[in-house]
Amino acid sequence: MKKLLSNIKIEIPQEIYLKDPESSSLGKKILEYSIILIEEGGFENFNFKKLGKHIGSNESSIYRYFDSKHKLLVYLTSWYWGWIEYQLVLETYSITNAKEKLLKAISILTRTTKQDTNFSYINEVLLNQIIINENSKSYLTKDVDTENKEGYFMSYKRVVQRFSDIITAYNSQYKHSLSLANTVIEGALHQHYNRMHFKSITNCNSNITPSDFFTDLVLKTISVNE
Protein backbone atom coordinates (compact mmCIF):
# COMPACT_ATOMS: atom_id res chain seq x y z
CA MET A 1 0.00 0.00 0.00
CA LYS A 2 1.44 3.35 -1.06
CA LYS A 3 1.18 6.75 0.54
CA LEU A 4 -2.21 8.04 -0.56
CA LEU A 5 -3.23 10.30 2.28
CA SER A 6 -0.76 12.21 4.33
CA ASN A 7 -2.73 13.30 7.36
CA ILE A 8 -4.79 10.31 8.30
CA LYS A 9 -4.99 9.09 11.85
CA ILE A 10 -6.80 5.96 12.99
CA GLU A 11 -9.22 7.03 15.70
CA ILE A 12 -9.19 5.14 18.97
CA PRO A 13 -11.79 5.56 21.75
CA GLN A 14 -10.28 7.84 24.42
CA GLU A 15 -11.30 5.57 27.28
CA ILE A 16 -8.65 3.06 26.23
CA TYR A 17 -5.59 5.18 26.98
CA LEU A 18 -4.53 7.62 29.70
CA LYS A 19 -2.40 9.70 27.35
CA ASP A 20 -2.60 9.49 23.56
CA PRO A 21 0.46 7.46 22.49
CA GLU A 22 0.42 9.14 19.09
CA SER A 23 1.01 12.52 20.78
CA SER A 24 4.64 11.94 21.75
CA SER A 25 7.73 10.13 20.56
CA LEU A 26 7.75 7.93 23.68
CA GLY A 27 4.14 7.00 22.96
CA LYS A 28 5.00 6.04 19.40
CA LYS A 29 7.91 3.95 20.64
CA ILE A 30 5.52 2.18 23.02
CA LEU A 31 3.32 1.25 20.07
CA GLU A 32 6.21 0.30 17.80
CA TYR A 33 8.01 -1.95 20.27
CA SER A 34 4.97 -3.44 21.98
CA ILE A 35 4.00 -4.79 18.56
CA ILE A 36 7.45 -6.26 18.04
CA LEU A 37 7.60 -7.79 21.53
CA ILE A 38 4.06 -9.18 21.64
CA GLU A 39 4.44 -10.73 18.21
CA GLU A 40 7.74 -12.26 19.23
CA GLY A 41 6.92 -13.70 22.62
CA GLY A 42 3.14 -13.72 22.87
CA PHE A 43 0.89 -11.53 25.00
CA GLU A 44 1.27 -13.63 28.17
CA ASN A 45 5.03 -13.23 28.21
CA PHE A 46 4.92 -9.51 27.51
CA ASN A 47 5.14 -6.89 30.26
CA PHE A 48 5.87 -3.20 30.68
CA LYS A 49 9.23 -3.81 32.36
CA LYS A 50 10.57 -5.65 29.31
CA LEU A 51 9.06 -3.06 26.99
CA GLY A 52 10.71 -0.27 28.99
CA LYS A 53 14.09 -1.93 28.63
CA HIS A 54 13.70 -2.26 24.89
CA ILE A 55 12.81 1.36 24.34
CA GLY A 56 15.33 2.66 26.89
CA SER A 57 12.54 3.98 29.03
CA ASN A 58 11.02 3.33 32.42
CA GLU A 59 8.18 0.98 33.30
CA SER A 60 6.46 3.76 35.24
CA SER A 61 6.50 6.04 32.20
CA ILE A 62 4.59 3.48 30.14
CA TYR A 63 1.94 3.32 32.86
CA ARG A 64 1.25 7.00 32.21
CA TYR A 65 0.00 6.01 28.75
CA PHE A 66 -1.83 2.78 29.55
CA ASP A 67 -3.51 1.56 32.72
CA SER A 68 -2.53 -2.02 32.02
CA LYS A 69 -1.15 -4.30 29.37
CA HIS A 70 -4.71 -5.41 28.67
CA LYS A 71 -5.63 -1.87 27.62
CA LEU A 72 -2.56 -1.69 25.40
CA LEU A 73 -3.79 -4.85 23.65
CA VAL A 74 -7.24 -3.30 23.27
CA TYR A 75 -5.55 -0.24 21.78
CA LEU A 76 -3.62 -2.32 19.26
CA THR A 77 -6.67 -4.34 18.22
CA SER A 78 -8.72 -1.14 17.90
CA TRP A 79 -6.02 0.38 15.76
CA TYR A 80 -5.94 -2.71 13.56
CA TRP A 81 -9.69 -2.83 12.97
CA GLY A 82 -9.75 0.93 12.43
CA TRP A 83 -7.08 0.46 9.80
CA ILE A 84 -9.04 -2.39 8.18
CA GLU A 85 -12.15 -0.20 8.13
CA TYR A 86 -10.16 2.54 6.45
CA GLN A 87 -9.07 0.12 3.75
CA LEU A 88 -12.60 -1.21 3.40
CA VAL A 89 -13.93 2.28 2.78
CA LEU A 90 -11.06 3.49 0.63
CA GLU A 91 -10.86 0.45 -1.61
CA THR A 92 -14.59 -0.09 -2.15
CA TYR A 93 -15.82 3.50 -2.22
CA SER A 94 -15.72 3.99 -5.95
CA ILE A 95 -17.06 0.55 -6.83
CA THR A 96 -20.71 0.81 -7.87
CA ASN A 97 -21.36 -2.79 -8.82
CA ALA A 98 -22.59 -4.63 -5.71
CA LYS A 99 -20.98 -7.93 -6.59
CA GLU A 100 -17.64 -6.36 -7.37
CA LYS A 101 -17.84 -4.45 -4.09
CA LEU A 102 -18.60 -7.64 -2.20
CA LEU A 103 -15.68 -9.49 -3.76
CA LYS A 104 -13.32 -6.63 -2.94
CA ALA A 105 -14.54 -6.53 0.66
CA ILE A 106 -13.98 -10.28 1.11
CA SER A 107 -10.52 -9.90 -0.33
CA ILE A 108 -9.62 -7.09 2.10
CA LEU A 109 -10.92 -9.01 5.11
CA THR A 110 -9.30 -12.34 4.33
CA ARG A 111 -6.03 -11.48 2.58
CA THR A 112 -2.53 -11.63 4.00
CA THR A 113 -1.49 -8.22 5.28
CA LYS A 114 0.94 -6.01 3.44
CA GLN A 115 2.96 -3.24 5.05
CA ASP A 116 1.30 0.19 4.93
CA THR A 117 3.81 3.00 4.69
CA ASN A 118 1.35 5.59 5.93
CA PHE A 119 2.00 4.70 9.56
CA SER A 120 5.73 4.55 10.11
CA TYR A 121 5.81 3.31 13.70
CA ILE A 122 3.24 0.55 13.16
CA ASN A 123 4.37 -2.66 11.50
CA GLU A 124 1.08 -3.88 10.05
CA VAL A 125 2.45 -7.27 9.10
CA LEU A 126 3.44 -8.02 12.70
CA LEU A 127 0.24 -6.44 13.98
CA ASN A 128 -1.77 -8.78 11.75
CA GLN A 129 0.05 -11.72 13.35
CA ILE A 130 -0.86 -10.34 16.77
CA ILE A 131 -4.50 -10.13 15.69
CA ILE A 132 -4.44 -13.74 14.52
CA ASN A 133 -2.92 -14.91 17.81
CA GLU A 134 -4.29 -12.50 20.42
CA ASN A 135 -7.39 -10.71 19.14
CA SER A 136 -9.87 -12.87 21.03
CA LYS A 137 -7.98 -12.33 24.30
CA SER A 138 -8.91 -8.65 24.15
CA TYR A 139 -12.59 -9.45 24.72
CA LEU A 140 -12.71 -12.97 26.23
CA THR A 141 -12.56 -11.57 29.77
CA LYS A 142 -14.93 -11.14 32.68
CA ASP A 143 -15.09 -7.39 31.97
CA VAL A 144 -16.40 -7.61 28.38
CA ASP A 145 -19.77 -6.15 29.12
CA THR A 146 -18.57 -3.06 30.94
CA GLU A 147 -15.74 -2.50 28.50
CA ASN A 148 -18.10 -3.00 25.58
CA LYS A 149 -20.46 -0.38 27.01
CA GLU A 150 -17.54 2.03 27.21
CA GLY A 151 -16.88 1.55 23.50
CA TYR A 152 -13.68 -0.51 23.65
CA PHE A 153 -14.72 -2.72 20.75
CA MET A 154 -16.33 -0.16 18.46
CA SER A 155 -13.69 -0.45 15.72
CA TYR A 156 -14.22 -4.18 15.40
CA LYS A 157 -17.99 -3.95 15.49
CA ARG A 158 -17.98 -1.21 12.85
CA VAL A 159 -16.02 -3.42 10.46
CA VAL A 160 -18.56 -6.22 10.91
CA GLN A 161 -21.42 -3.80 10.33
CA ARG A 162 -19.89 -2.26 7.22
CA PHE A 163 -19.24 -5.68 5.73
CA SER A 164 -22.77 -6.72 6.64
CA ASP A 165 -24.08 -3.68 4.73
CA ILE A 166 -22.08 -4.68 1.68
CA ILE A 167 -23.59 -8.17 1.87
CA THR A 168 -27.10 -6.74 2.17
CA ALA A 169 -26.48 -4.42 -0.79
CA TYR A 170 -25.76 -7.47 -2.90
CA ASN A 171 -28.71 -9.49 -1.61
CA SER A 172 -31.32 -7.70 0.46
CA GLN A 173 -33.25 -10.94 0.96
CA TYR A 174 -30.50 -12.65 2.94
CA LYS A 175 -31.47 -12.74 6.60
CA HIS A 176 -28.15 -13.37 8.36
CA SER A 177 -25.78 -10.78 6.99
CA LEU A 178 -24.37 -9.77 10.40
CA SER A 179 -23.67 -13.34 11.44
CA LEU A 180 -22.18 -14.10 8.04
CA ALA A 181 -19.97 -11.02 8.17
CA ASN A 182 -18.73 -11.97 11.62
CA THR A 183 -18.18 -15.58 10.57
CA VAL A 184 -16.04 -14.56 7.61
CA ILE A 185 -13.94 -12.06 9.56
CA GLU A 186 -13.26 -14.36 12.52
CA GLY A 187 -13.04 -17.41 10.29
CA ALA A 188 -10.34 -15.80 8.17
CA LEU A 189 -8.20 -15.29 11.27
CA HIS A 190 -8.75 -18.95 12.17
CA GLN A 191 -7.81 -20.20 8.72
CA HIS A 192 -4.59 -18.20 8.83
CA TYR A 193 -3.88 -19.61 12.27
CA ASN A 194 -4.61 -23.20 11.20
CA ARG A 195 -2.38 -22.85 8.19
CA MET A 196 0.49 -22.16 10.58
CA HIS A 197 -0.33 -24.51 13.46
CA PHE A 198 -3.10 -26.99 12.65
CA LYS A 199 -2.56 -27.95 9.03
CA SER A 200 -4.62 -31.14 9.35
CA ILE A 201 -7.89 -29.26 9.85
CA THR A 202 -7.72 -26.75 7.02
CA ASN A 203 -7.73 -26.90 3.24
CA CYS A 204 -5.87 -23.61 3.04
CA ASN A 205 -2.31 -23.94 1.76
CA SER A 206 -0.10 -22.38 -0.88
CA ASN A 207 -2.69 -23.11 -3.58
CA ILE A 208 -5.93 -22.38 -1.76
CA THR A 209 -6.05 -19.11 0.18
CA PRO A 210 -8.55 -18.14 2.88
CA SER A 211 -9.82 -15.63 0.30
CA ASP A 212 -10.62 -18.44 -2.15
CA PHE A 213 -12.46 -20.41 0.50
CA PHE A 214 -14.52 -17.51 1.81
CA THR A 215 -15.27 -16.00 -1.61
CA ASP A 216 -16.78 -19.32 -2.68
CA LEU A 217 -18.62 -19.69 0.63
CA VAL A 218 -20.16 -16.22 0.61
CA LEU A 219 -21.17 -16.24 -3.03
CA LYS A 220 -22.89 -19.61 -2.71
CA THR A 221 -24.56 -18.68 0.55
CA ILE A 222 -26.09 -15.41 -0.61
CA SER A 223 -26.21 -15.93 -4.36
CA VAL A 224 -29.12 -14.21 -6.03
CA ASN A 225 -31.07 -16.52 -8.33
CA GLU A 226 -30.19 -15.42 -11.80
Place this chain on the structure above:
Amino acid sequence: MKKLLSNIKIEIPQEIYLKDPESSSLGKKILEYSIILIEEGGFENFNFKKLGKHIGSNESSIYRYFDSKHKLLVYLTSWYWGWIEYQLVLETYSITNAKEKLLKAISILTRTTKQDTNFSYINEVLLNQIIINENSKSYLTKDVDTENKEGYFMSYKRVVQRFSDIITAYNSQYKHSLSLANTVIEGALHQHYNRMHFKSITNCNSNITPSDFFTDLVLKTISVNE
Protein backbone atom coordinates in the same frame (compact mmCIF):
# COMPACT_ATOMS: atom_id res chain seq x y z
CA MET B 1 -29.57 -36.89 27.27
CA LYS B 2 -30.52 -40.08 29.06
CA LYS B 3 -28.34 -42.87 30.36
CA LEU B 4 -27.67 -45.03 27.33
CA LEU B 5 -24.31 -46.51 28.07
CA SER B 6 -23.15 -47.27 31.56
CA ASN B 7 -19.42 -47.76 31.19
CA ILE B 8 -18.29 -45.06 28.82
CA LYS B 9 -15.28 -42.95 29.57
CA ILE B 10 -14.09 -40.01 27.48
CA GLU B 11 -10.47 -40.72 26.60
CA ILE B 12 -7.93 -37.99 27.25
CA PRO B 13 -4.29 -38.07 26.06
CA GLN B 14 -2.12 -39.17 29.00
CA GLU B 15 0.43 -36.40 28.47
CA ILE B 16 -2.08 -33.86 29.73
CA TYR B 17 -2.30 -35.06 33.32
CA LEU B 18 0.13 -36.37 35.93
CA LYS B 19 -2.45 -38.60 37.57
CA ASP B 20 -5.77 -39.50 35.99
CA PRO B 21 -8.37 -37.35 37.75
CA GLU B 22 -11.07 -39.91 36.98
CA SER B 23 -9.19 -42.49 39.08
CA SER B 24 -9.94 -40.99 42.50
CA SER B 25 -12.61 -39.06 44.29
CA LEU B 26 -10.26 -36.11 44.80
CA GLY B 27 -9.57 -36.10 41.07
CA LYS B 28 -13.28 -36.06 40.30
CA LYS B 29 -13.78 -33.21 42.73
CA ILE B 30 -11.01 -31.30 40.95
CA LEU B 31 -12.89 -31.68 37.66
CA GLU B 32 -16.28 -30.92 39.15
CA TYR B 33 -15.27 -27.75 40.99
CA SER B 34 -12.77 -26.41 38.47
CA ILE B 35 -15.66 -26.31 36.00
CA ILE B 36 -17.82 -24.43 38.47
CA LEU B 37 -15.08 -21.96 39.41
CA ILE B 38 -13.77 -21.28 35.90
CA GLU B 39 -17.27 -20.74 34.58
CA GLU B 40 -18.04 -18.40 37.45
CA GLY B 41 -14.94 -16.23 37.51
CA GLY B 42 -13.14 -16.84 34.22
CA PHE B 43 -9.90 -18.70 33.61
CA GLU B 44 -7.63 -15.77 34.48
CA ASN B 45 -9.08 -15.43 37.96
CA PHE B 46 -8.96 -19.13 38.66
CA ASN B 47 -6.12 -20.77 40.60
CA PHE B 48 -5.35 -23.98 42.46
CA LYS B 49 -5.39 -22.31 45.87
CA LYS B 50 -9.01 -21.19 45.43
CA LEU B 51 -9.95 -24.57 44.01
CA GLY B 52 -8.32 -26.32 46.99
CA LYS B 53 -10.36 -24.22 49.39
CA HIS B 54 -13.60 -25.07 47.59
CA ILE B 55 -13.04 -28.80 47.66
CA GLY B 56 -11.59 -28.83 51.19
CA SER B 57 -8.26 -29.98 49.87
CA ASN B 58 -4.75 -28.67 49.53
CA GLU B 59 -3.22 -26.74 46.65
CA SER B 60 -0.25 -29.11 46.59
CA SER B 61 -2.53 -32.13 46.19
CA ILE B 62 -4.04 -30.65 43.04
CA TYR B 63 -0.56 -30.22 41.60
CA ARG B 64 -0.16 -34.01 41.80
CA TYR B 65 -2.90 -34.28 39.17
CA PHE B 66 -2.04 -31.37 36.91
CA ASP B 67 1.25 -29.63 36.20
CA SER B 68 -0.44 -26.29 35.77
CA LYS B 69 -3.80 -24.63 35.41
CA HIS B 70 -3.16 -24.46 31.69
CA LYS B 71 -3.03 -28.25 31.50
CA LEU B 72 -6.25 -28.49 33.48
CA LEU B 73 -7.89 -26.25 30.88
CA VAL B 74 -6.50 -28.44 28.10
CA TYR B 75 -7.95 -31.44 29.96
CA LEU B 76 -11.40 -29.85 30.19
CA THR B 77 -11.44 -28.82 26.52
CA SER B 78 -10.26 -32.30 25.49
CA TRP B 79 -12.99 -33.83 27.56
CA TYR B 80 -15.58 -31.55 25.98
CA TRP B 81 -14.56 -32.30 22.39
CA GLY B 82 -14.31 -36.00 23.23
CA TRP B 83 -17.85 -35.82 24.52
CA ILE B 84 -19.00 -33.96 21.39
CA GLU B 85 -17.35 -36.61 19.23
CA TYR B 86 -19.17 -39.30 21.18
CA GLN B 87 -22.46 -37.59 20.50
CA LEU B 88 -21.57 -37.11 16.85
CA VAL B 89 -20.90 -40.82 16.46
CA LEU B 90 -23.80 -42.01 18.59
CA GLU B 91 -26.44 -39.75 17.10
CA THR B 92 -25.47 -40.11 13.43
CA TYR B 93 -24.36 -43.75 13.36
CA SER B 94 -27.62 -45.24 12.25
CA ILE B 95 -28.49 -42.52 9.74
CA THR B 96 -27.86 -43.75 6.21
CA ASN B 97 -29.11 -40.75 4.27
CA ALA B 98 -26.17 -38.37 3.76
CA LYS B 99 -28.22 -35.19 3.95
CA GLU B 100 -30.03 -36.26 7.07
CA LYS B 101 -26.68 -37.17 8.62
CA LEU B 102 -25.26 -33.78 7.70
CA LEU B 103 -28.21 -31.94 9.21
CA LYS B 104 -27.93 -33.94 12.41
CA ALA B 105 -24.20 -33.23 12.64
CA ILE B 106 -24.72 -29.48 12.22
CA SER B 107 -27.38 -29.60 14.89
CA ILE B 108 -25.07 -31.38 17.36
CA LEU B 109 -22.20 -28.96 16.73
CA THR B 110 -24.20 -25.75 16.96
CA ARG B 111 -26.94 -26.45 19.48
CA THR B 112 -27.18 -25.26 23.05
CA THR B 113 -25.83 -27.90 25.41
CA LYS B 114 -28.07 -30.06 27.56
CA GLN B 115 -26.96 -31.82 30.72
CA ASP B 116 -25.73 -35.37 30.18
CA THR B 117 -26.46 -37.61 33.14
CA ASN B 118 -23.84 -40.16 32.12
CA PHE B 119 -21.05 -38.15 33.75
CA SER B 120 -22.14 -37.16 37.20
CA TYR B 121 -19.22 -34.96 38.19
CA ILE B 122 -19.14 -33.00 34.92
CA ASN B 123 -21.69 -30.26 34.42
CA GLU B 124 -21.84 -30.15 30.63
CA VAL B 125 -23.90 -26.97 30.55
CA LEU B 126 -21.26 -25.06 32.49
CA LEU B 127 -18.48 -26.77 30.55
CA ASN B 128 -20.06 -25.57 27.31
CA GLN B 129 -19.95 -22.02 28.66
CA ILE B 130 -16.27 -22.50 29.45
CA ILE B 131 -15.67 -23.70 25.89
CA ILE B 132 -17.43 -20.61 24.50
CA ASN B 133 -15.35 -18.30 26.68
CA GLU B 134 -12.01 -20.06 27.09
CA ASN B 135 -11.52 -22.71 24.38
CA SER B 136 -9.21 -20.60 22.23
CA LYS B 137 -6.98 -19.82 25.22
CA SER B 138 -6.03 -23.49 25.40
CA TYR B 139 -4.15 -23.26 22.09
CA LEU B 140 -3.42 -19.56 21.53
CA THR B 141 -0.08 -19.81 23.31
CA LYS B 142 3.59 -19.84 22.38
CA ASP B 143 3.72 -23.59 23.04
CA VAL B 144 1.04 -24.66 20.54
CA ASP B 145 3.36 -26.46 18.21
CA THR B 146 5.07 -28.61 20.82
CA GLU B 147 1.82 -29.30 22.63
CA ASN B 148 0.12 -30.12 19.35
CA LYS B 149 2.87 -32.61 18.51
CA GLU B 150 2.28 -34.26 21.86
CA GLY B 151 -1.38 -34.75 21.00
CA TYR B 152 -2.97 -32.18 23.32
CA PHE B 153 -5.54 -31.12 20.72
CA MET B 154 -6.42 -34.48 19.21
CA SER B 155 -10.01 -34.49 20.50
CA TYR B 156 -10.77 -31.19 18.85
CA LYS B 157 -9.08 -32.08 15.57
CA ARG B 158 -10.93 -35.40 15.45
CA VAL B 159 -14.27 -33.63 15.71
CA VAL B 160 -13.34 -31.36 12.79
CA GLN B 161 -12.23 -34.34 10.73
CA ARG B 162 -15.33 -36.39 11.43
CA PHE B 163 -17.57 -33.49 10.50
CA SER B 164 -15.49 -32.90 7.39
CA ASP B 165 -16.08 -36.54 6.42
CA ILE B 166 -19.82 -36.10 6.82
CA ILE B 167 -19.66 -33.04 4.55
CA THR B 168 -17.67 -34.97 1.96
CA ALA B 169 -20.12 -37.88 2.11
CA TYR B 170 -22.88 -35.47 1.12
CA ASN B 171 -20.89 -33.75 -1.62
CA SER B 172 -17.63 -35.34 -2.70
CA GLN B 173 -16.99 -32.52 -5.17
CA TYR B 174 -16.69 -29.83 -2.52
CA LYS B 175 -13.04 -28.89 -2.10
CA HIS B 176 -12.97 -27.15 1.31
CA SER B 177 -14.67 -29.55 3.66
CA LEU B 178 -12.05 -29.26 6.43
CA SER B 179 -12.08 -25.47 6.41
CA LEU B 180 -15.87 -25.45 6.30
CA ALA B 181 -16.09 -27.91 9.19
CA ASN B 182 -13.73 -25.79 11.26
CA THR B 183 -15.55 -22.59 10.35
CA VAL B 184 -18.90 -24.00 11.47
CA ILE B 185 -17.57 -25.39 14.76
CA GLU B 186 -15.64 -22.26 15.76
CA GLY B 187 -18.30 -20.00 14.28
CA ALA B 188 -21.00 -21.61 16.39
CA LEU B 189 -19.04 -20.79 19.54
CA HIS B 190 -18.71 -17.20 18.33
CA GLN B 191 -22.39 -16.84 17.57
CA HIS B 192 -23.25 -18.08 21.05
CA TYR B 193 -20.76 -15.63 22.51
CA ASN B 194 -22.06 -12.71 20.45
CA ARG B 195 -25.61 -13.49 21.46
CA MET B 196 -24.58 -12.91 25.05
CA HIS B 197 -22.09 -10.04 24.68
CA PHE B 198 -22.11 -8.44 21.23
CA LYS B 199 -25.75 -8.47 20.14
CA SER B 200 -25.21 -5.77 17.51
CA ILE B 201 -23.07 -8.01 15.31
CA THR B 202 -25.18 -11.16 15.17
CA ASN B 203 -28.56 -12.10 13.80
CA CYS B 204 -28.90 -14.89 16.30
CA ASN B 205 -31.58 -14.28 18.91
CA SER B 206 -34.54 -16.08 20.40
CA ASN B 207 -36.01 -16.65 16.92
CA ILE B 208 -32.90 -17.42 14.91
CA THR B 209 -30.52 -19.96 16.41
CA PRO B 210 -26.89 -20.58 15.42
CA SER B 211 -28.19 -23.91 14.10
CA ASP B 212 -30.56 -22.12 11.72
CA PHE B 213 -27.81 -19.85 10.45
CA PHE B 214 -25.25 -22.60 9.91
CA THR B 215 -27.69 -25.13 8.46
CA ASP B 216 -28.64 -22.59 5.80
CA LEU B 217 -24.99 -21.65 5.23
CA VAL B 218 -23.71 -25.21 4.84
CA LEU B 219 -26.55 -26.41 2.63
CA LYS B 220 -26.17 -23.48 0.27
CA THR B 221 -22.41 -23.74 0.21
CA ILE B 222 -22.20 -27.43 -0.64
CA SER B 223 -25.58 -28.03 -2.22
CA VAL B 224 -25.55 -30.68 -4.92
CA ASN B 225 -27.24 -29.54 -8.11
CA GLU B 226 -30.47 -31.47 -8.26
Place this chain on the structure above:
DNA sequence: CAAAATTAATAGTAATACTATTATTTTAGC
Protein backbone atom coordinates in the same frame (compact mmCIF):
# COMPACT_ATOMS: atom_id res chain seq x y z
C1' DC C 1 -0.78 -54.96 60.49
C1' DA C 2 3.01 -52.99 57.90
C1' DA C 3 4.45 -50.94 53.75
C1' DA C 4 3.27 -48.18 50.11
C1' DA C 5 0.72 -44.71 48.18
C1' DT C 6 -1.85 -40.64 48.63
C1' DT C 7 -2.96 -36.39 50.54
C1' DA C 8 -2.18 -32.32 53.61
C1' DA C 9 0.48 -28.80 55.70
C1' DT C 10 3.96 -25.60 55.67
C1' DA C 11 7.26 -22.79 53.82
C1' DG C 12 9.49 -20.62 50.33
C1' DT C 13 10.60 -18.47 45.53
C1' DA C 14 10.81 -15.78 41.41
C1' DA C 15 7.98 -13.24 38.67
C1' DT C 16 4.03 -10.35 37.69
C1' DA C 17 1.27 -6.36 37.49
C1' DC C 18 0.88 -2.98 39.29
C1' DT C 19 1.00 1.83 42.87
C1' DA C 20 3.17 5.64 45.17
C1' DT C 21 6.61 8.94 45.82
C1' DT C 22 10.21 11.76 44.67
C1' DA C 23 13.77 13.36 41.55
C1' DT C 24 15.26 14.78 37.15
C1' DT C 25 14.73 16.29 32.53
C1' DT C 26 12.27 18.38 28.75
C1' DT C 27 9.21 21.71 26.80
C1' DA C 28 6.64 25.93 26.25
C1' DG C 29 5.37 30.53 27.16
C1' DC C 30 6.91 34.99 28.07
Place this chain on the structure above:
DNA sequence: GCTAAAATAATAGTATTACTATTAATTTTG
Protein backbone atom coordinates in the same frame (compact mmCIF):
# COMPACT_ATOMS: atom_id res chain seq x y z
C1' DG D 1 17.23 32.79 28.47
C1' DC D 2 14.43 32.00 32.44
C1' DT D 3 10.67 29.97 34.84
C1' DA D 4 6.84 27.09 35.48
C1' DA D 5 4.63 23.25 34.09
C1' DA D 6 4.60 18.92 32.12
C1' DA D 7 6.74 14.69 31.12
C1' DT D 8 9.79 11.16 32.24
C1' DA D 9 12.90 8.37 35.22
C1' DA D 10 14.28 6.21 39.38
C1' DT D 11 13.35 3.86 43.33
C1' DA D 12 10.84 1.28 46.38
C1' DG D 13 7.20 -1.34 47.72
C1' DT D 14 2.85 -4.52 47.59
C1' DA D 15 -0.31 -8.21 46.96
C1' DT D 16 -0.87 -11.97 44.15
C1' DT D 17 0.33 -15.72 41.27
C1' DA D 18 2.01 -20.02 39.86
C1' DC D 19 4.47 -22.72 41.17
C1' DT D 20 8.46 -26.19 43.99
C1' DA D 21 10.28 -28.67 47.84
C1' DT D 22 9.96 -30.94 52.09
C1' DT D 23 7.92 -33.22 55.67
C1' DA D 24 3.98 -34.98 58.14
C1' DA D 25 -0.36 -37.28 58.42
C1' DT D 26 -3.68 -40.24 56.56
C1' DT D 27 -5.58 -43.83 53.67
C1' DT D 28 -5.24 -47.92 50.96
C1' DT D 29 -3.54 -52.41 49.86
C1' DG D 30 -1.43 -56.89 50.08
